Amino acid sequence: MNSIQSQLFFLNRAPLKSEWGENIILIYDSFLDSTPYRQFIQKFPIRYKVTGGEQLKSIDALPGHLRKLSQLSSPLQSRDLTFVVLGGGSVGDFGAFVASIFKRGVRLVMIPSTWLAAIDSSHGGKTALNINGTKNQIGSFYPASEVYLFRDLLLDQPPRRVQEAFGEVVKMGLIAGGPLWKKISCLKNFDSKKLWLMLPQLIAEKYKIVKKDPFEKKGIRHVLNLGHSMGHVFEAALGQAHGIAVLNGLILSLWLSHRHGLLSTKDYQQILRSEAGLLFPANSEISKMLKKCQDIRYWLAQDKKMSTQGELRFVFLKKPGRPVVQKIKLEILLNDLGFFIQEFGKGQK
Numbered sequence: 001m002n003s004i005q006s007q008l009f010f011l012n013r014a015p016l017k018s019e020w021g022e023n024i025i026l027i028y029d030s031f032l033d034s035t036p037y038r039q040f041i042q043k044f045p046i047r048y049k050v051t052g053g054e055q056l057k058s059i060d061a062l063p064g065h066l067r068k069l070s071q072l073s074s075p076l077q078s079r080d081l082t083f084v085v086l087g088g089g090s091v092g093d094f095g096a097f098v099a100s101i102f103k104r105g106v107r108l109v110m111i112p113s114t115w116l117a118a119i120d121s122s123h124g125g126k127t128a129l130n131i132n133g134t135k136n137q138i139g140s141f142y143p144a145s146e147v148y149l150f151r152d153l154l155l156d157q158p159p160r161r162v163q164e165a166f167g168e169v170v171k172m173g174l175i176a177g178g179p180l181w182k183k184i185s186c187l188k189n190f191d192s193k194k195l196w197l198m199l200p201q202l203i204a205e206k207y208k209i210v211k212k213d214p215f216e217k218k219g220i221r222h223v224l225n226l227g228h229s230m231g232h233v234f235e236a237a238l239g240q241a242h243g244i245a246v247l248n249g250l251i252l253s254l255w256l257s258h259r260h261g262l263l264s265t266k267d268y269q270q271i272l273r274s275e276a277g278l279l280f281p282a283n284s285e286i287s288k289m290l291k292k293c294q295d296i297r298y299w300l301a302q303d304k305k306m307s308t309q310g311e312l313r314f315v316f317l318k319k320p321g322r323p324v325v326q327k328i329k330l331e332i333l334l335n336d337l338g339f340f341i342q343e344f345g346k347g348q349k
């Protein structure tokens with residue numbers, strides 16, 4: 001396996017295809033065919049087009065994809081096959097998983113096309129597929145040998161994609177604390193240019209944690225799931241985009257951290273009143289969303305971090321820079337969520 005740290009390239013031009021040898025399959029998001037990046041895509045003689053989104057990560061579709069990729073690879077030399085994966089986090093999770101099992105592992109190069117993928121999912125080697133809508137149940141650790149961060153491609157994204165990155169950016173800031181949180185907490189508005197400038201620091205902070213616990217064996221890497229236990233519920237139950245769901249989950253994690261006496265009122269208020277905090281949806285909005293979620297118990301129980309004793313390893317925050325993993329009984333968490341719905345749902349129909 002490659003080193004957990006991929007080689008990173010921050011580029012102002014499209015990467016050169018010749019950098020990856022002759023035996024390449026490009027796996028890419030079909031969305032990009034309708035963008036100026038089509039020209040870059042066309043340079044690859046062997047291409048595998050996929051539709052980005054959670055459906056791509058469904059385990060049910062895997063055999064079909066593998067058969068087609070196998071056909072495509074037949075004229076190529078399998079000894080030095082390279083998969084170049086161009087797309088957002090779903091294409092990355094899928095493409096990297098396939099690269100990890102294809103011919104027992106082929107060289108993997110990633111070109112993230114969404115902010116979320118550029119900031120987070122392309123780094124650290126986690127690959128993932130879903131089973132029956134439950135996220136990331138199947139996967140491997142398979143870091144890309146190289147990740148190309150291509151400025152124009154990233155800056156050309158519509159505001160929606162920028163918005164989807166906000167949750168993971170705030171998450172990283174709260175986990176890291178210090179200068180990164182200071183910078184993020186002061187962001188009056190959030191745009192692509194600022195994201196590009198912060199990108200190296202955001203990635204470096206993720207690697208600081210990943211390197212201490214590359215295979216998530218020591219519990220250290222688990223802090224990167226801040227906001228994700230509830231985020232995955234919003235994603236599964238309401239079909240929210242990952243980044244949006246994570247922000248909503250993060251807001252609940254902060255509230256729960258305060259409710260359980262881990263995050264002081266002063267620190268909680270400081271986060272909520274920071275420029276970044278002012279961009280959070282209101283608790284009344286989150287309460288409405290929770291109310292709409294069917295089967296919260298079911299989705300939480302699917303969490304990989306759920307113990308047989310009905311406890312969840314939940315990531316709380318003590319202060320910016322001090323995330324902490326603590327067990328919480330599912331019943332207590334559900335009770336807390338019920339209280340949240342009541343408290344902030346007052347006046348709602």
Ligand SMILES: NC(=O)c1ccc[n+]([C@@H]2O[C@H](COP(=O)([O-])OP(=O)(O)OC[C@H]3O[C@@H](n4cnc5c(N)ncnc54)[C@H](O)[C@@H]3O)[C@@H](O)[C@H]2O)c1
Pocket residue numbers: 029031051052053054057087088089090091092093113114115116117120121122123124125126127128135153156157158161164241242243
């Ligand atoms: N492996 C990890 O460590 C890790 C970390 C975080 C998230 N994830 C996973 O990443 C996924 C979320 O990532 P995502 O938000 O990039 O999802 P995504 O891949 O579904 O992309 C979101 C949408 O953006 C479109 N898109 C792709 N490139 C675009 C571009 N340049 N401009 C405009 N639209 C574009 C896609 O077609 C899709 O409709 C989830 O499946 C999540 O579980 C993985």
Ligand SMILES: [Zn+2]
Pocket residue numbers: 120168228242246
């Ligand atoms: Zn995430």
